[in-house]
Amino acid sequence: MSKNYVLAIYHRFQKFPFGQQLFSLYAARRAPYFQSISPLVTSLKENYCECLIKKRKKVTNHIGTVHVIAICNGMELAMGFMAEASIPKHLRWIPKGMQVDYTAKAASDVRCIAKVNPEQWQVGELVVPIEALDTDGVCVVRGSITLWVTEKPQRDEKPPAS
Template identity: 60%
Template sequence: MNKTLKIYNQLKNYPLGKKLFSIIVCRTAPYFGTIKPLITHLEANHCECQISKRKRVHNHINTVHVIAICNGLEMAMGVMAEATVPKHLRWIPKGMSVEYTAKAGTDIRCVAKMQPEDWQPGEQEVVVKAYDINNVVVVEGIIRLWISEKKKC
């Protein structure tokens, strides 16, 4: 178990433990803090992140702005990758493609998943989806990663 997953597992059962873990992630990557996310589930190859529908993430039609959702999807993917990447590999995002499939009028659950066998050097795709509270997919897409061997010192 790597450091990221170990910290999450140590904190998740405490009151506000998931909130504290989410704050730690946002301190590491400050832009994620703009959506005030909450990591609600983390295991190897799977992460879920909650975005609350509130004024600060609204667009002009009073729904959750798709860029806020993309931020949540990227956070879910990044935390999943950090919690899963084998010790001899490293990763970096190369791009994101998304489709808006429905209005995002409620809180949003961002999900990133990958298969264990995908952790190979080269370009890999991570499936990402955002759901409303009724489990309707509001955004779905792919985040492309470049995975490479760590340099030996």
């Protein structure tokens, strides 16, 4: 599989000092809702993405832990970039649903991870496992995001102008 546009942009940013931060700012501007968690995409490759949510006041809840909705946003971001960096060119995807279990309190920064196997990219439903780990490696949220994967419509070629 040739490198796609998301991976090309990611690798272009990695050549600069603070490349991960620059890519993450760029990415959050492309999908503005993600700016609310100030994500840092720390790893992006085919079939894998990891992002970091720093524990800051703006993402904490009333008990001082990282709010689970902020974590869900991070997991959705990781899944979305993983999907865009991985899906074969003839396919497209749209999220269909998300299921999560809160397994522990997130009292530290959180790493959100989405990964699939390459052979899973087929027409139909694709269940993407997602997890969020604290700085000690404890899973604080585990779940899945179901994608609906379809063929891209064939583009009609226009006849040459006479």
